[in-house]
Amino acid sequence: MNQDRSLIVIGLLALLALAVANSTFIIDQRQRAILFQLSAVKSYEFEPGLHFKLPFIQSVKKFDGRTLTLDNQTENFLTVEKKNLEVDFYVKWRIADALQYYRSTGGQELVAADRLSSIVNRGLRDQFGSRTIQQAVDSQRDQMMQELEKGVVEKVKELGVEIVDVRIKSINLPQNVSNAVYDRMRAERARIASDFRARGAEEAEKIRAEADREAQVTVANAYRDAEKLRGEGDAKAAEIYARAYGADVEFYRFYRSLSAYRDSFGVGDVMVLEPKGEFFRTFKDGK
Numbered sequence: 001m002n003q004d005r006s007l008i009v010i011g012l013l014a015l016l017a018l019a020v021a022n023s024t025f026i027i028d029q030r031q032r033a034i035l036f037q038l039s040a041v042k043s044y045e046f047e048p049g050l051h052f053k054l055p056f057i058q059s060v061k062k063f064d065g066r067t068l069t070l071d072n073q074t075e076n077f078l079t080v081e082k083k084n085l086e087v088d089f090y091v092k093w094r095i096a097d098a099l100q101y102y103r104s105t106g107g108q109e110l111v112a113a114d115r116l117s118s119i120v121n122r123g124l125r126d127q128f129g130s131r132t133i134q135q136a137v138d139s140q141r142d143q144m145m146q147e148l149e150k151g152v153v154e155k156v157k158e159l160g161v162e163i164v165d166v167r168i169k170s171i172n173l174p175q176n177v178s179n180a181v182y183d184r185m186r187a188e189r190a191r192i193a194s195d196f197r198a199r200g201a202e203e204a205e206k207i208r209a210e211a212d213r214e215a216q217v218t219v220a221n222a223y224r225d226a227e228k229l230r231g232e233g234d235a236k237a238a239e240i241y242a243r244a245y246g247a248d249v250e251f252y253r254f255y256r257s258l259s260a261y262r263d264s265f266g267v268g269d270v271m272v273l274e275p276k277g278e279f280f281r282t283f284k285d286g287k
Helices: 002-021 098-105 109-129 133-139 141-159 175-247 249-264 278-284
Strands: 024-027 031-037 040-043 049-052 058-064 068-071 075-078 084-095 161-172
Touching: 024 031, 031 098, 058 098, 068 109, 075 109, 084 109, 098 109, 098 141, 109 141, 109 161, 133 141, 141 161, 175 249
Parallel strands: none
Antiparallel strands: 024 049, 031 040, 031 058, 068 084, 075 084, 084 161
């Protein structure tokens, strides 16, 4: 009898401990929670800390309240020129309304991520579809992301979540299109290089011709100036000779004769001349 009573007491104590344990729950600052009472929502606004509930009647469902990342797989989008682009993007999101989140997704993070991906995907498709490749890649990329965020903010409210950030990681052309684009770019660069080389050769010929012309003009001018100076020098020399000859005719004749002898006679030279000629006049004239 005592043994049966002890078992009953132990059972009651275990039941009491279970009831006490089931009557409290803790909400972490990184969590959002909903309190259910017999499958009906009782409350969903909880501050972090210790909370109480009715054991076995009420239950708590917790969700991750941190900022989550949806890293989407590469998607293909068409631009306004009907060009296909491979776009890789990600979305930062978090739960804004726990009750709406539960009603829309059943509290399943995968379901929420899938629906969120569809909404952002449609928004990106609209943005790329209204722009050219150049605008989407460069000039209007920031504007496109701002318009995308504005467009999806209202749509994701029905999921009970909010968009923290949307970013495009990369935009690439399909491989076959990339090869064609690169080939076209290479051909264009080769054409530009050839054009530059042709212009350079033409300019070089112009510079070379101009340099040759300037060289000829410079040489001609120098020759002209040299001839002019030579003529002036000859005239000056003739003038000096004339003045010298007029000052002392006999001395000038004697000096010229000595110069002629010096230029005519050399070591070992033999000259056969008539001694009575004018050339030997100075030798014969004692004066």
